[in-house]
Amino acid sequence: MTTASLLSAELRELGVEKGMTLLLHASLRSVGPVRGGGPTVLRALLDALGPEGTLVVPTFTEGNSLTSRAYLHMTRDLTRHQLLSYREHMEPFCAASTPSQGMGRLAEEVRVTPGAMRSTHPQASFAALGPGSARITSGHALDCLLGERSPLARLYEEEAYVLLLGVGYETCSAFHLAEYRRPRPPRRRYDCRVLTDDGPRWRGYVDVDLDDSDFGVLGRDLEADADAAIVRGRIGTADSRLFPLRWAVDAAGDWLAEHRSRCGNLPAEADRA
Numbered sequence: 001m002t003t004a005s006l007l008s009a010e011l012r013e014l015g016v017e018k019g020m021t022l023l024l025h026a027s028l029r030s031v032g033p034v035r036g037g038g039p040t041v042l043r044a045l046l047d048a049l050g051p052e053g054t055l056v057v058p059t060f061t062e063g064n065s066l067t068s069r070a071y072l073h074m075t076r077d078l079t080r081h082q083l084l085s086y087r088e089h090m091e092p093f094c095a096a097s098t099p100s101q102g103m104g105r106l107a108e109e110v111r112v113t114p115g116a117m118r119s120t121h122p123q124a125s126f127a128a129l130g131p132g133s134a135r136i137t138s139g140h141a142l143d144c145l146l147g148e149r150s151p152l153a154r155l156y157e158e159e160a161y162v163l164l165l166g167v168g169y170e171t172c173s174a175f176h177l178a179e180y181r182r183p184r185p186p187r188r189r190y191d192c193r194v195l196t197d198d199g200p201r202w203r204g205y206v207d208v209d210l211d212d213s214d215f216g217v218l219g220r221d222l223e224a225d226a227d228a229a230i231v232r233g234r235i236g237t238a239d240s241r242l243f244p245l246r247w248a249v250d251a252a253g254d255w256l257a258e259h260r261s262r263c264g265n266l267p268a269e270a271d272r273a
Contacts, residue, residue: 001033002236007044014163014233015242018050021132021160023174023245024057026106030166032237038109046129054130056155057107058173059100064093064122066191070101092193092200093122100125106165119151122192122203126151132158143205145190146173147180152249160245166238169219170212174245178252180208182260218255222248 016022024045034040045055063070066087075083091098095118100107110116110127117133119125119140128136128151136158141149152174162174169175179185186209194203223230223241230243 001035003035004040004044007041007235008047010235011048015231016048019052020049021054021158022049023155023160023162024055024165025167025171026104026165027167028105030238031235038105041106042109052131054128054132055110056126056128056136057110058103059107059111059118059125059127060103061093061098061123062101064192090193092195094195095120122194143207145207146176152177155245156249162243162245162248164241165235166240168216170216172215172219174248175215175218175252176210177249178256181253182256218252221255222251
């Protein structure tokens, strides 16, 4: 059974360094049996980063929306009366207490760790541990899920790294920043429920129409390039990849400019946040 010290050694061998800022997308199950479970894996990550390093995770809440896949699944068979009741009783987002959805157990381990900070976006928040947490998570604008006024842009400035721990490129949120940097990206309306001082309220805004349907192909194409800045290895039993976030965003921008202009977006599995 894997221990924290073994995981720390494997993380360092992969390239995780002291003082690094690291954006983590992870599947705890893929790591295999670990003595102590999620807290042990988190301890190993923090040990590899050291006290000067910062660990960041997505803590998205997809169901807090009238257009997300989660919402559409939950309401697809409801009558009009049931639908109105469901909307009225949807839990509003509170950065201090609302759990993430579909981000995995390690993301939740980070979110609930004492000292963690979380950005306040009601659909696309990030949580962070470490000295860079406040700067990375502050100023997350409502009408900028994953763009220039989000933690992703701060991570780009920080020259952070991305660790895909047992997950594929389909989960790589950094690629969304490249979508924002395309000329005139498509936009649409989003709606979400937020806890305010006056109680639960609905908030609507217009932002980039996010599409992660081709991120798997994008990532595989980048990895196939001989000049790819991607290191691949195993953490426990998890096939993992480490690469610079800035490189990933810039390379993804070039890829999107070629492939989406030529072929259009692939809407079948599009992200509906």
